[in-house]
Amino acid sequence: MQTNILICGVGGQGIVLTSKLIAATAMANHIPVMSAETIGMAQKGGSVFSFLRLGDDLHCPMFPEKTADILIGFEPAEAVRMLPYLKDGGSVVVNTHPIMPVTAALSGSDYTGQEMIGYLRRHVEHLVMTDGDAACKALGSPKVLNMVMLGLAIRQNVIPFSLEDIDKTMRATVKPQFAELNSQALRYEG
Amino acid sequence: MGNAAIARGAMAAGLNLVCGYPGTPSTEVLETAAKANDGSLYVEWSVNEKAALELGAGAAYCGARSMVTMKQVGLNVASDPLMSLAYIGVKGGMVILVADDPGPISSQTEQDTRSFAAYSKLPCFDPSSVQEAYDMIQDAFAYSEQYHTPVLFRPTTRVCHGYASITVRDEAECLKNKPEGFVKDASKWVIFPRLSYQAHINIEARNVELQHVFSQYTRNTLTPAVAAGCRKGIATHGISSTYTAEALKGKDAPKLLKIATPFPFPEDMAVEFLQGLDEVLCIEELDPVIERELTYLCGKHHLNVNIRGKLTHDVKNAGENTCASVAADIANFMGWDTAKPQETEAPPALPVRPPVLCAGCPHRASFYAVKQAMKGKKAVFCGDIGCYTLGNAMPLDMVDTCLCMGAGVNITQGIGRIEPDTTCFAFVGDSTFFASAITGAVNAVYNQANMTLVVLDNSTTAMTGHQPHPGTGRTMMGQVVDKVSIEAVLKGVGVKTVETVNPLDLKAAIDTVQRVAAEDGVKAIIFKSPCAVLIKPEKPPVIDADKCRQCKRCITQLGCPGIVLKDGKVAIEQALCAGCGLCAQVCPFEAISEGGKD
Numbered sequence: 001m002q003t004n005i006l007i008c009g010v011g012g013q014g015i016v017l018t019s020k021l022i023a024a025t026a027m028a029n030h031i032p033v034m035s036a037e038t039i040g041m042a043q044k045g046g047s048v049f050s051f052l053r054l055g056d057d058l059h060c061p062m063f064p065e066k067t068a069d070i071l072i073g074f075e076p077a078e079a080v081r082m083l084p085y086l087k088d089g090g091s092v093v094v095n096t097h098p099i100m101p102v103t104a105a106l107s108g109s110d111y112t113g114q115e116m117i118g119y120l121r122r123h124v125e126h127l128v129m130t131d132g133d134a135a136c137k138a139l140g141s142p143k144v145l146n147m148v149m150l151g152l153a154i155r156q157n158v159i160p161f162s163l164e165d166i167d168k169t170m171r172a173t174v175k176p177q178f179a180e181l182n183s184q185a186l187r188y189e190g
Numbered sequence: 191m192g193n194a195a196i197a198r199g200a201m202a203a204g205l206n207l208v209c210g211y212p213g214t215p216s217t218e219v220l221e222t223a224a225k226a227n228d229g230s231l232y233v234e235w236s237v238n239e240k241a242a243l244e245l246g247a248g249a250a251y252c253g254a255r256s257m258v259t260m261k262q263v264g265l266n267v268a269s270d271p272l273m274s275l276a277y278i279g280v281k282g283g284m285v286i287l288v289a290d291d292p293g294p295i296s297s298q299t300e301q302d303t304r305s306f307a308a309y310s311k312l313p314c315f316d317p318s319s320v321q322e323a324y325d326m327i328q329d330a331f332a333y334s335e336q337y338h339t340p341v342l343f344r345p346t347t348r349v350c351h352g353y354a355s356i357t358v359r360d361e362a363e364c365l366k367n368k369p370e371g372f373v374k375d376a377s378k379w380v381i382f383p384r385l386s387y388q389a390h391i392n393i394e395a396r397n398v399e400l401q402h403v404f405s406q407y408t409r410n411t412l413t414p415a416v417a418a419g420c421r422k423g424i425a426t427h428g429i430s431s432t433y434t435a436e437a438l439k440g441k442d443a444p445k446l447l448k449i450a451t452p453f454p455f456p457e458d459m460a461v462e463f464l465q466g467l468d469e470v471l472c473i474e475e476l477d478p479v480i481e482r483e484l485t486y487l488c489g490k491h492h493l494n495v496n497i498r499g500k501l502t503h504d505v506k507n508a509g510e511n512t513c514a515s516v517a518a519d520i521a522n523f524m525g526w527d528t529a530k531p532q533e534t535e536a537p538p539a540l541p542v543r544p545p546v547l548c549a550g551c552p553h554r555a556s557f558y559a560v561k562q563a564m565k566g567k568k569a570v571f572c573g574d575i576g577c578y579t580l581g582n583a584m585p586l587d588m589v590d591t592c593l594c595m596g597a598g599v600n601i602t603q604g605i606g607r608i609e610p611d612t613t614c615f616a617f618v619g620d621s622t623f624f625a626s627a628i629t630g631a632v633n634a635v636y637n638q639a640n641m642t643l644v645v646l647d648n649s650t651t652a653m654t655g656h657q658p659h660p661g662t663g664r665t666m667m668g669q670v671v672d673k674v675s676i677e678a679v680l681k682g683v684g685v686k687t688v689e690t691v692n693p694l695d696l697k698a699a700i701d702t703v704q705r706v707a708a709e710d711g712v713k714a715i716i717f718k719s720p721c722a723v724l725i726k727p728e729k730p731p732v733i734d735a736d737k738c739r740q741c742k743r744c745i746t747q748l749g750c751p752g753i754v755l756k757d758g759k760v761a762i763e764q765a766l767c768a769g770c771g772l773c774a775q776v777c778p779f780e781a782i783s784e785g786g787k788d
Contacts, residue, residue, distance in 0.1 A: 023353055035354075036353070037353075046544070047543050058354075059435040060319075060429060060433055060436060061348070064512075077540050101541045101543045101544075102546050102750070102751050104755075105755050
């Protein structure tokens with residue numbers, strides 16, 4: 001039994017921590033895990049992705065196209081960019097709030113993410129959308145987007161652990177003063 | 191992380207000293223060792239790779255187990271001492287960790303350290319996974335010590351930056367190494383032509399022996415074909431061997447050879463692999479090292495086997511392999527049907543997200559100040575390696591050349607010799623300045639060049655993740671020490687005008703550039719302002735909607751991720767803005783108030 005998870009978005013959205021929490025939770029549950037992510041240039045506004053694999057008989061952390069069980073998209077265009085990795089019938093959870101790249105601001109183009117959402121609607125059977133910006137405003141911090149997305153992904157029952165499992169790892173990982181807020185974000189349902 | 195596993199493995203092998211120079215994808219090896227250091231290990235970010243390699247050699251002369259870390263282009267800097275050290279040898283185990291970067295993802299070249307191993311005649315280890323990296327680095331120390339030679343250990347990016355749950359040794363099983371100390375022996379440690387001649391003979395004999403020894407090494411593997419009678423084989427290495435394993439899952443796999451020691455090549459095992467085969471596909475990243483070796487062995491042993499790979503265009507000869515590319519190459523080779531991609535709707539045009547200087551980055555202000563000061567003048571801007579290479583992007587467009595660490599200061603002198611009417615600038619970061627720009631400054635002063643050296647001093651090595659350097663006053667052993675002053679160094683080598691200015695004070699910065707660049711000879715400007723990632727952001731500025739005429743000058747001049755268009759109007763991206771105030775100084779209508787100081 002293997003689970004392939006792809007997390008993608010833009011540098012600064014907390015994707016690396018999300019990936020680490022899933023990996024650490026797998027290890028706590030004695031499930032072998034491998035992962036690979038973009039490091040370095042991504043900090044500067046670039047596209048960021050993380051490949052995660054859970055289960056037995058793993059050879060490499062990267063997986064081929066059309067094999068992800070779930071894609072967690074922190075940004076609509078980034079979800080579309082990585083969509084070829086989703087297996088037929090796989091699930092996508094996506095933040096509908098777009099991030100405009102500097103290139104778009106310079107050329108004066110008005111990227112809104114709407115055409116990306118439209119494309120996802122047409123091509124993904126199990127699509128769950130959330131307005132991450134609204135969620136962060138409701139929770140009172142722009143830093144909890146990753147926990148909102150992770151909580152939503154866990155509730156799709158594709159990743160083999162519960163919110164409680166993730167919550168436990170999260171509390172062991174983040175600074176104590178952020179634990180409660182993160183915990184609320186994991187359970188946020190808009 | 192693979193790099194953490196390498197550090198842990200080296201420590202389990204009794205590591206006494208680790209030093210290096212930061213470079214993606216190698217950096218986290220040394221950082222992990224520093225974090226896990228109980229005080230028994232000496233850890234140092236050296237000024238550059240050459241310094242690090244010489245330091246590591248000195249320790250190994252004493253019988254210490256030492257490791258030197260760098261990226262592949264760093265090996266070029268360290269190659270002078272390394273080529274000679276290969277002849278001198280070591281007493282304690284010495285591993286030179288060189289991380290290769292197929293792609294390249296964050297490097298100037300796609301050079302292959304396996305080829306460097308053959309050139310320098312040094313044994314080379316090539317791990318394929320995080321677990322193997324942990325185990326193999328311990329083997330590397332053992333071989334190094336047994337054969338009294340430094341050895342190369344070359345993971346690639348996907349091993350360095352891959353994560354996996356691994357099994358590690360119990361604390362009690364970890365080795366402890368007590369160095370004997372330096373034993374004087376001029377006939378051993380002092381290189382002379384006569385000694386080198388004898389050493390060359392010994393090295394060639396040792397490498398022949400290692401071809402046999404490595405044929406028995408358990409991490410070089412030979413796996414028979416699943417189906418009897420299959421006369422095809424696949425030879426691979428490193429991360430590509432894991433892509434191969436994925437591609438062959440559930441299939442009738444052909445005979446497989448996995449090479450963990452590309453040099454000396456395990457000849458006996460390779461010949462055994464070739465026997466009974468008609469065709470072999472070599473799946474490699476970077477150079478066709480295995481492919482050349484197998485082709486050579488076919489000639490040497492009169493074997494009629496068709497060796498295919500990069501040289502025969504069956505595998506692409508540049509860039510990194512992927513699960514998909516390897517699966518396709520294998521399917522072609524084996525004559526397997528491949529699923530035709532289904533026709534699907536093309537996705538909408540995706541926004542391009544090239545890396546850009548961070549919001550609030552002082553380099554943006556420095557480049558902008560020089561650009562403004564040189565408006566309408568014939569000027570050339572030689573860049574260098576670091577975050578500030580990103581100053582090449584529009585709208586700044588302020589990096590005309592970039593070659594390798596420290597090159598800009600000399601390239602600008604060469605341009606000035608041929609084009610005396612051009613105002614020549616060289617931009618260099620603080621860490622790169624210490625690593626390899628000081629000799630360039632001496633060269634310029636002594637040879638009477640006419641140029642302006644611009645040091646972008648953000649008080650850290652930002653690109654690789656904020657490592658300390660001689661200008662920061664911190665060491666990896668946790669000491670707080672006297673900083674080496676860039677200004678004092680420049681004055682010391684004879685640069686008469688050295689001015690330091692805060693680039694975020696735009697008017698002062700532009701005035702300084704105009705004044706200093708107008709002088710004859712070699713002069714320097716130090717733009718001093720800390721990396722935006724390391725300081726607490728100021729309050730974002732406020733745009734006065736009544737004053738803003740939507741000229742978008744702040745956007746089109748600066749290209750800062752902190753200013754965006756929202757519904758066609760200029761707006762501050764609150765989550766990204768660092769409150770540096772540069773946009774407020776650029777606005778011609780005083781519509782942007784500096785948040786912290788309104």
